[in-house]
Amino acid sequence: xxxxxxxxxxxxxxxxxxxxxxxxxxxxxxxxxxxxxxxxxxxxxxxxxxxxxxxxxxxxxxxxxxxxxxxxxxxxxxxxxxxxxxxxxxxxxxxxxxxxxxxxxxxxxxxxxxxxxxxxxxxxxxxxxxxxxxxxxxxxxxxxxxxxxxxxxxxxxxxxxxxxxxxxxxxxxxxxxxxxxxxxxxxxxxxxxxxxxxxxxxxxxxxxxxxxxxxxxxxxxxxxxxxxxxxxxxxxxxxxxxxxxxxxxxxxxxxxxxxxxxxxxxxxxxxxxxxxxxxxxxxxxxxxxxxxxxxxxxxxxxxxxxxxxxxxxxxxxxxxxxxxxxxxxxxxxxxxxxxxxxxxxxxxxxxxxxxxxxxxxxxxxxxxxxxxxxxxxxxxxxxxxxxxxxxxxxxxxxxxxxxxxxxxxxxxxxxxxxxxxxxxxxxxxxxxxxxxxxxxxxxxxxxxxxxxxxxxxxxxxxxxxxxxxxxxxxxxxxxxxxxxxxxxxxxxxxxxxxxxxxxxxxxxxxxxxxxxxxxxxxxxxxxxxxxxxxxxxxxxxxxxxxxxxxxxxxxxxxxxxxxxxxxxxxxxxxxx
DNA sequence: GCCGTTTTCGGCCCGACTGTTTTCAGTCG
Numbered sequence: 001x002x003x004x005x006x007x008x009x010x011x012x013x014x015x016x017x018x019x020x021x022x023x024x025x026x027x028x029x030x031x032x033x034x035x036x037x038x039x040x041x042x043x044x045x046x047x048x049x050x051x052x053x054x055x056x057x058x059x060x061x062x063x064x065x066x067x068x069x070x071x072x073x074x075x076x077x078x079x080x081x082x083x084x085x086x087x088x089x090x091x092x093x094x095x096x097x098x099x100x101x102x103x104x105x106x107x108x109x110x111x112x113x114x115x116x117x118x119x120x121x122x123x124x125x126x127x128x129x130x131x132x133x134x135x136x137x138x139x140x141x142x143x144x145x146x147x148x149x150x151x152x153x154x155x156x157x158x159x160x161x162x163x164x165x166x167x168x169x170x171x172x173x174x175x176x177x178x179x180x181x182x183x184x185x186x187x188x189x190x191x192x193x194x195x196x197x198x199x200x201x202x203x204x205x206x207x208x209x210x211x212x213x214x215x216x217x218x219x220x221x222x223x224x225x226x227x228x229x230x231x232x233x234x235x236x237x238x239x240x241x242x243x244x245x246x247x248x249x250x251x252x253x254x255x256x257x258x259x260x261x262x263x264x265x266x267x268x269x270x271x272x273x274x275x276x277x278x279x280x281x282x283x284x285x286x287x288x289x290x291x292x293x294x295x296x297x298x299x300x301x302x303x304x305x306x307x308x309x310x311x312x313x314x315x316x317x318x319x320x321x322x323x324x325x326x327x328x329x330x331x332x333x334x335x336x337x338x339x340x341x342x343x344x345x346x347x348x349x350x351x352x353x354x355x356x357x358x359x360x361x362x363x364x365x366x367x368x369x370x371x372x373x374x375x376x377x378x379x380x381x382x383x384x385x386x387x388x389x390x391x392x393x394x395x396x397x398x399x400x401x402x403x404x405x406x407x408x409x410x411x412x413x414x415x416x417x418x419x420x421x422x423x424x425x426x427x428x429x430x431x432x433x434x435x436x437x438x439x440x441x442x443x444x445x446x447x448x449x450x451x452x453x454x455x456x457x458x459x460x461x462x463x464x465x466x467x468x469x470x471x472x473x474x475x476x477x478x479x480x481x482x483x484x485x486x487x488x489x490x491x492x493x494x495x496x497x498x499x500x501x502x503x504x505x506x507x508x509x510x511x512x513x514x515x516x517x518x519x520x521x522x523x524x525x526x527x528x529x530x531x532x533x534x535x536x537x538x539x540x541x542x543x544x545x546x547x548x549x550x551x552x553x554x555x556x557x558x559x560x561x562x563x564x565x566x567x568x569x570x571x572x573x574x575x576x
Numbered sequence: 577g578c579c580g581t582t583t584t585c586g587g588c589c590c591g592a593c594t595g596t597t598t599t600c601a602g603t604c605g
Binding site: 026027028029030031032033035036060061062063064065066100101102103104105106135136137138140141144189200202230231232233234235237247249262263265267270271272273274275277278279283284285286287 | 577578579581587588589590591592593594595596597601602603604605
């Protein structure tokens with residue numbers, strides 16, 4: 001038996017799906033494989049274990065055929081049917097499908113009729129105006145494909161949630177200012193679901209008359225809009241000055257709830273809802289829930305769910321990852337809210353690389369309605385961030401003790417973000433560490449250890465009796481640094497055994513843990529703490545992103561330590 | 577290829593837009 005991660009199996013199935021599309025396979029077979037690829041990547045099922053125990057068919061969506069395909073991958077070490085398909089196509093050919101507007105049929109046509117084997121050859125053919133000679137192709141197609149190809153070569157694949165939120169909020173604000181026809185307007189799509197990575201922006205609008213509106217003109221005039229990609233009565237696609245696609249959808253008021261549901265997705269959530277609607281004898285589309293041709297009156301998404309015998313499902317968990325079944329049984333989680341948060345426990349002051357004094361950080365925390373915080377500056381070896389020597393730690397403790405007298409009702413914890421060294425030992429000795437109320441262990445160097453070495457390094461830190469929290473557990477920096485190689489299930493296990501918290505670092509540079517890992521953590525009954533890692537009090541506002549991640553992880557108030565009372569916090573961190 | 581509170585066979589979510597057609601296939605979400 002060979003070894004493969006869920007992700008690797010998922011990618012093999014996904015590649016197989018792409019190739020089957022090009023070969024013109026049965027579309028339902030393609031769909032089955034596509035679906036299986038998603039299921040395998042999604043949740044924390046242990047695909048390798050199930051394969052070894054011959055229990056793959058227990059997974060819904062995986063039947064005899066795909067179970068055998070997966071099993072054979074573990075036995076052979078590769079996917080034989082995939083390799084056979086690959087032999088029939090030139091290497092690099094499947095990359096053509098990544099170009100927007102170019103699908104399997106067109107790709108196959110290019111190969112058959114012009115012997116185009118890869119993106120380079122396509123570019124040449126487009127520039128030489130060979131494409132327009134093909135039947136069903138014209139100059140317009142040629143021009144569009146060339147543009148799409150050039151875009152693809154230096155494209156924006158995705159942006160982070162914080163950026164997407166601010167862009168969509170600006171767009172909506174400007175549309176409202178420039179048009180008096182908007183009855184309702186809202187961001188839908190993956191932004192409404194608060195996914196961390198956003199591929200495009202979906203904005204839904206309700207107007208009085210879908211045929212008689214001048215929204216195209218308004219959209220064309222928006223500051224952030226560079227050009228229009230597609231224009232219809234109900235759908236307008238545009239591109240921002242930063243190269244991001246925005247889809248505007250236009251409906252009337254009656255249609256709005258169903259449209260909001262539809263355009264929020266996810267696609268897989270929607271498919272499930274439609275299947276349920278069909279079973280109940282209804283039809284669900286973006287214009288409403290229909291009984292025969294009669295639209296049922298639904299004033300909100302909640303009413304649509306209700307007619308489908310489901311409780312309202314929050315957008316953040318609409319991913320077809322068990323939420324529909326939970327909604328049917330009234331077992332949905334009561335998701336945590338921003339207002340439940342009472343403290344922030346990973347903060348930097350001007351003792352290390354923060355911008356403000358401890359007192360300034362306290363004042364801003366009070367303004368946010370918090371009752372607690374922890375000052376956790378960097379430890380001595382992080383010179384670049386002005387890490388604290390033992391003497392400066394002692395000096396900071398004295399200052400905190402004075403501030404405690406000045407703010408008696410507010411809980412100020414003496415904390416530290418201590419470096420976890422390459423061998424898993426910590427940057428301070430236990431004699432100093434035991435004087436802190438909160439010790440966060442973080443990795444700040446030697447990111448390229450082997451999976452085993454990195455896992456052991458962090459586990460060793462978790463086992464130190466003074467460690468309370470593992471900070472930004474995977475070390476990723478969005479768009480800059482990949483997460484380090486880690487057996488995360490072992491980290492969860494160690495955290496559970498040693499009563500250590502794992503952090504959701506809410507800083508937009510990190511978003512670490514991500515939603516899936518956070519959900520896996522909670523599934524193992526390990527609690528999470530959400531911290532902003534603020535270096536300035538303005539960054540307390542990052543807490544909302546941490547909440548989004550937690551909500552996507554199905555977190556309830558009780559799952560997140562920051563919601564505890566001051567008394568509970570004291571008990572948790574052993575403060576008198 | 578998967579699935580079943582009518583089914584082990586016969587279905588499988590649904591619609592918008594584009595380009596090139598003249599009624600539709602391809603692509604996308």
